[in-house]
Amino acid sequence: MSNFAENLASLPAIDHLDALELLHGDTVQARMENKQGQAGSLRVYHALYQEFGCINAVAADKGLRLYAEHTEDARANPGKHPNIDRLFAVDAAQPFAVRLIAK
Template identity: 75%
Template sequence: MNFADNLASLPPVDHLSALELLEGDAVVARIENKPGQAGSLGVYHALYQDFGAIDSVAADRGLRLYAEHTADAAAHPGKHPNIDRLIALRENGQPLAVRLILA
């Protein structure tokens, strides 16, 4: 399946305005529910629901969900920061906690 099909199969994120990724108490990323980020919000939210945090196992699943965009991110580092983060997590395994920001 491609990213659009994968995204359509994920739980809705209408109830969220954003999701924050944390290392300890430090916010390392914020993914907002807005055009250009809503797809990533859906992926990260689904990973959080399934795994309780974003670790190397969750990252591996996330990269499969991003489908064709994962290959593009690998070929063009920096172009897809939310995918780049999952690639790094899959390699180093340092988990990130998740904070949901309700709409």
């Protein structure tokens, strides 16, 4: 079974990104920046966007698998991992659009 660090190392680089925003329509629902404490989530969400073109229910399921051991911790401690909590709550009827913000 893989862990988050191994999964993260297998994802595309994010050196070219300053941030990523999740949108419902024109409204920004969340922003992840390329800085300590957020870069891992930025890398996960960027990889999901590259594969799926948005953050829909299928992308969210894969994201939860990529977060590996952190997913169980998020289930046990709601609010501790907001970027994982967001994947639990992805609405199949209204996926998140993604806006990439280049450096």
